[in-house]
Amino acid sequence: MQAYALTVDKFLEHAAKWSPDREVVSVDEDGAVTRIGYAALRERANGLSGALVSLGLKVGDRVGTLAWNTQHHFEMYYAAMGAGLVCHTLNPRLTATQLAAMINEAGERALAFSSNLAPLAAQLVALCPMLENLIVMDGDLAPSFAFQRPRTWRHEALLAESGAPVGWGAFAEDAPAGLCYTSGTTGKPKGVLYTHRSNYLHTLRALQADAFALTGSDAVLVAVPMFHANGWGLPFAAPAVGAKLVLPGRNADGASLARLMREEGVTVAVGVQTVWLGVLDHLDASDSDLPALERVIIGGSKCPDALIERMESRFAARVQTSWGMTELSPLGTVESPRAAPSAERGAGRAPMGLDLKLTDAEGVTLPQQRGVMGRLKVKGASVVDCYFNADADALDAEGYFDTGDLALIGDDGTLSICGRSKDLIKSGGEWINPAEIEEIVGRHPAVGLVAVIGREDEKWGERPVLIVEPRQGQAVDTQSLLASLRGKVADWWIPDDVEQIETMPLAATGKIDKIKLRADYAKDRFAAQGASRWRV
């Protein structure tokens, strides 16, 4: 059969040919909406490839992007990847120091950024000596940002002056296409180097009718950042089927999103739960609806059942829960839009192309893979084998990647994530799972954010400490919090201490920063006194 390389440029080529007028809609900083058909977009992205090559960039070179969900960012994805460059998406919510470490590790030669991120870009220029070219994706730079050292181009001017057709896909399918760093909430951020093949196969996997199930009739809102695991792969999946793609730019407030969804007839909306909370509140406040919406795909963290019910009822749409991670490109499991969800909403099932297994703490496969919690390991064509620049691969002897998650698989194959194995607390030789405690305490009306970490303990090794950020204006009664746990977890799981703090430290992706919490609260302040705080 034919040698036919699985490269991502084929997605946009397919859309340009078969859905030439289907639109990509993009919102800029001022709320203005631009729209362009896939055929015209393909011409622009292909011309931009030529412009990048004219800057001296060569196959395998990394191009950084520091941008929101916009047409220009989408163009840069395909311009870079189609020409064999590696598109390194950077999270603008990280600090300049964090980003510079990534840029320097990746050896980036060019950086494309949104003009509203110019101050951050200026810091990066100072920290990243290898940067030779800067591309301002949209808008104009203030005169104060007249960068001296690297050459600076405006995206539109570069395209107009140096844009030239390029033959896309002139490389093997296992050539790298994208680079994305993990959030680093449990360690130093690690780079995942996606290949064309891994992205292509991820796309077909996600497109299955029991998964994202996108069709040419859909209008898809990408409310997950394009700098995070390729926007859950939607910039590939939407053109692959000729779906309309709706990119909300920087503004993800409820009112902006609701208006955009209504005006563009969004049928499938994808994002984390906090985004939808804003939309729900806006709909309630404005007494309005989203009549075209059919499905909302959520992920990122476990969503309370009550919120799922509220979404399904208020949106009159089906919610599909999911689980994924940067290392998985990112889709792991997802609820089918068609099958009835399991009674307790987990994270759906694994569509064809991903193998899962549960092991014990030592990595031995559990004899029983249903109804028992274990460490979740995965295998597949879109799963990382070795982190970027790492010395050793990240796989076990059977070729599985350890997700670091604790999970349980129900009889019907539904996956439920139960916590992070690195968060587990070992107390007296037995494991305590912070996630279970956090879930119970989190239901308390006075609690805003909650985290449980292990604190060094001379006698028990570790003991759990509860850290709480009270809901604004509320007071938390420590004893009532601990009492709420009685009978729901083993007595020896109940934390020894409760720390109330004003502001929970958050990592760049919005997740609670347990590294910081451990640094601040995990030392046993009483060890010197020999006091035992173990309660039975």
Added chain:
Amino acid sequence: MQAYALTVDKFLEHAAKWSPDREVVSVDEDGAVTRIGYAALRERANGLSGALVSLGLKVGDRVGTLAWNTQHHFEMYYAAMGAGLVCHTLNPRLTATQLAAMINEAGERALAFSSNLAPLAAQLVALCPMLENLIVMDGDLAPSFAFQRPRTWRHEALLAESGAPVGWGAFAEDAPAGLCYTSGTTGKPKGVLYTHRSNYLHTLRALQADAFALTGSDAVLVAVPMFHANGWGLPFAAPAVGAKLVLPGRNADGASLARLMREEGVTVAVGVQTVWLGVLDHLDASDSDLPALERVIIGGSKCPDALIERMESRFAARVQTSWGMTELSPLGTVESPRAAPSAERGAGRAPMGLDLKLTDAEGVTLPQQRGVMGRLKVKGASVVDCYFNADADALDAEGYFDTGDLALIGDDGTLSICGRSKDLIKSGGEWINPAEIEEIVGRHPAVGLVAVIGREDEKWGERPVLIVEPRQGQAVDTQSLLASLRGKVADWWIPDDVEQIETMPLAATGKIDKIKLRADYAKDRFAAQGASRWRV
């Protein structure tokens, strides 16, 4: 990213793990229904792999199958492919001579057959000296078929005695998995050697929500033969998503299929139009319905709009037209189950993963690819590059395979097949398309089957001849047939002669055998007389 070979054994592994109790239902010769879950089926197929290996078969060896759509045939697919053997599906409707040519070309070492095909198998044994092992898939052999030379095994006994677990997929993804010969209506049958990769990618392509869109909630009736292009890939697609698979065995009459569909709650039924005619007639006669049926996927030849309407109305189900060929694994284009069909029902659109182009007769790409008829060429990971045992590849300079079809692509991307380029008649330097003439004449109430071929002509090169099999009990008036063409085709397209024949010669797949017709009717019987029969 991980090295993860795209091999078809993963489909059944996935089903066994995630849909262990989802059934494969199979009907035997007597109409008895057997059912088995994917987990148990996987164990049997894997054990059968071990049994095949115990017979001395090695990676790359060919195993022939001569069988209907049954569980045993399904098991043999996976037993062979999983162990790296090549499953060569043989069409029991071909003659022993035709089949023996294929078996000998493939160098088959084993042949598995249904007991009700024993007479044909016996003929093959006599013609195929390389056959070392015979496997009787189901039922018992009559004593008269006590084969002497090759060792003969019963499928069940072989499994019970020599079945042993085997590690599936121990080969590269471009290893051959299946072999299927084209029908050979326009030349000698040619073998297409499918690989694991081509079958895997074909499966994901077909599973897209705008294509077959199968889900774990579906029950799929495979009314296309498993000996023809892997049963349109459904034995791969159904386990990949955990759909129930319904295999009707040999009996494809309307009453049997309707009962099976009703009893098994079939939601998606796949087959050629003639099969559904029988089901429609049965439903009408018995005043019954198929309440679970949602979709009927048809292909094989262009289906009249009136029949599509009758199906959609009587079945209360959506019809999806499609086009494919053995060389394409086989899916080319298909209507979306969701989008409104184009006004004139063509053959649907190309799901991601197949590139189409239209060229002129010399192979030059047409400058305009919409609304103009051209030769259809295709490119993709599941498209043949070189026929089995052929000296040269079958691709043009750009890597496209020439389908031999004439096609037109509408503004919305819908493909319509307009005829076969090899059937075209060149008359006075201009082309005549028999398919257009056949369609018009075929509407005449007295006409059963119709074909137009070119006859040698001294002056014009070729001239069209109309060959008609009248509908039973009807008389055809030659002049009224020709008159029906006036004003609908150019005058010089109107055939010079009409031949009435009692029985139209059909090839093994049921298509009209134009090779035979040309042999019988294409010689210019009057050339010697120098008579001109050219009419203007």
